[in-house]
Amino acid sequence: MADREAAQEADGQRLSTRETADRLGVKPETVYAYVSRGQLTSRREPGGRGSTFDAKEVDALARRAGRREPSSSGSELAVRTGITLIDRNHCYFRGVDTSELAAHYSYEEVAEWLWTGELRPGIRFTAPQDALSAARRAVQALPPHSGPMDRLRVAVIAAAAADPLRFDLSENPVIDTARTLIPTLVDALPSHAPEPGAGDSLATRLWSRLTAEPADAAALRVLDAALVLLIDHDLAASTLAVRVAASARAHPYAIVSAGFGALDGVMHGAASGLAHRMLREVLDRDSAAAVVADHLRAGRQVPGLGHRVYTGEDPRAHTLFQLLEDVPQARPALQAARHVITTTARHADLHANVDLALAVLTVSTGMPAEAGETVFAVSRTAGWIAHALEEYAERPLRMRPSGQYHGPRPPQPLP
Structure with a gap:
């Protein structure tokens, strides 16, 4: 033997x-x-x-x-992908439980490990001045009512225009682009507080873009954990869009733009905003039952509950709820979320998903309803780059399914 x-x-x-x-x-x-x-x-x-x-x-x-x-x-x-496995109500990145990763490492450390296989403790991503200046000018030119996703979409295009070498799709240049693009997206957003230093973590810098409230250590820990947990989730709609773009050999900025396009919907990235507004209403009315009843009466799904790939509680929500226990200002929103869960459970076997946990964070820290989507978009950029790296190693243009034609059979008369 x-x-x-x-x-x-x-x-x-x-x-x-x-x-x-x-x-x-x-x-x-x-x-x-x-x-x-x-x-x-x-x-x-x-x-x-x-x-x-x-x-x-x-x-x-x-x-x-x-x-x-x-x-x-x-x-x-x-x-086929070697990035994410979802199995029995657990989520794994390259075989490692995402909750364990979030408990021990920062967003930048996990992203770097996901791209390179190497863990670099304390790594910080920094934005190059040319790309950041271009992104900020583009963002500042938008109308005042523009939302965070509008700003992120414009920022990624401006950053691409500032990078003449963006068409190099070999592995190391793509990873270098990722290390600079993500902080460019964050730092291009308008700040609500004194701007953190370039050596601060990405979570710290993102916090100042989401709220004017000071970032205490426990709340910042929740935000960083959320960034880790949301990096990837198998072939979600936005990730599939990214893989299609990468299959056509789009450059990294373009594949992120493709991801943003698919993310911008209430069935995907914007779902956390619905949960935020629902939770805010529960707190204002001091009644989860009344708010849940309104949703059921209108035939709407209660936001923040249920997930197509989990039969039980979303493991990402479970991890964030545990961390939110240590955030004193989150206790009212956390209690309201639990009332929503128990009230809805009387009528349907639905469990909390990550959108509800994000809503607890955003409601309790003075963040706007769009903040959860912003966290989602920034975080998922790292996962999209990981998928692009996989797809660049595959045969080009393999993402070409055939359509099933159901139109009139030819020949037809000229219109």
């Missing part, structure tokens, strides 16, 4: 038929079809009962084939 394992190590990793099928996203019978067509080479080990395949050869075939696989329903596109 030891001799066989040593031989396998010397010859490269070998995969069983089942492992090969899983890696390719096909049935075992299809693996043997690949062998018959000369696309894979099988080998039967001495004393073994099945064929084995070279892992590098399998991965090369997966890349050529676009690494697409059918979902469990067989009707949706699935894309």
